[in-house]
Amino acid sequence: MKIYKSLCIAAAFLLMAAGCAQQKDVPENSSSPEASFESSAETALSGDENEKISDETALLAIENYCRKMNPDLTEGEDAGKNAVSWEIESSGEEEIVVLYHSYTSALVRYYIDRVSGETYVTEFVSGITPEEERTDESFNVRDYIPAEEG
Numbered sequence: 001m002k003i004y005k006s007l008c009i010a011a012a013f014l015l016m017a018a019g020c021a022q023q024k025d026v027p028e029n030s031s032s033p034e035a036s037f038e039s040s041a042e043t044a045l046s047g048d049e050n051e052k053i054s055d056e057t058a059l060l061a062i063e064n065y066c067r068k069m070n071p072d073l074t075e076g077e078d079a080g081k082n083a084v085s086w087e088i089e090s091s092g093e094e095e096i097v098v099l100y101h102s103y104t105s106a107l108v109r110y111y112i113d114r115v116s117g118e119t120y121v122t123e124f125v126s127g128i129t130p131e132e133e134r135t136d137e138s139f140n141v142r143d144y145i146p147a148e149e150g
Contacts, residue, residue: 050115051115052114052115053096053112053114053115053117053141053142053145055088055091055096057145058088058096058098058110058112058114058141059086059087059088059098060145060146061141061142061144061145061146062086062098062100062110062112062141062144063086064144064145064146065110065139065141065144066084066086066100068144073103083101083103084100084101084102084103085100085101086098086099086100086101087099087101089109092114093114094113094114094115095111095112095113095114096111096112096114097109097110097111097112098110098112104125105125105126106123106124106125107123107124107125107126107132108121108122108123109121109122109123109124109132110141112141116140117140117141117142117143118138118140118141119138119139119140119141120134120135120137120138121134121135121137121138122134122135123135
């Protein structure tokens, strides 16, 4: 019975671990907290697309992406339910890695090509996954750069 219970808890935790990777359809005219972020269609860069993305811009874009993919994230933060954070884990000439600490305890890393903006995602959940694992999630971070940053 204990094994079954542990497996059920682990399965539930994995479902929650999607954290900011969870996708929901939100009406465009929504007045929810995430509506303050620009839609990807409205966040075209005003500069050269071959310009390198700064660490600060990458960090803001990933936070924007997470909040767009999980609209309940901001609401949970505001209510004191979700403790989340984003940080630059590493920064090199070619790549930036942004680490997202999810409220589910998952560690989600976003590997960003500094020039193209192409991004892939890995996830690690202590006690659930044996190591950091690449997910099927990929996108272009340039689509999530807030208009004032572009």
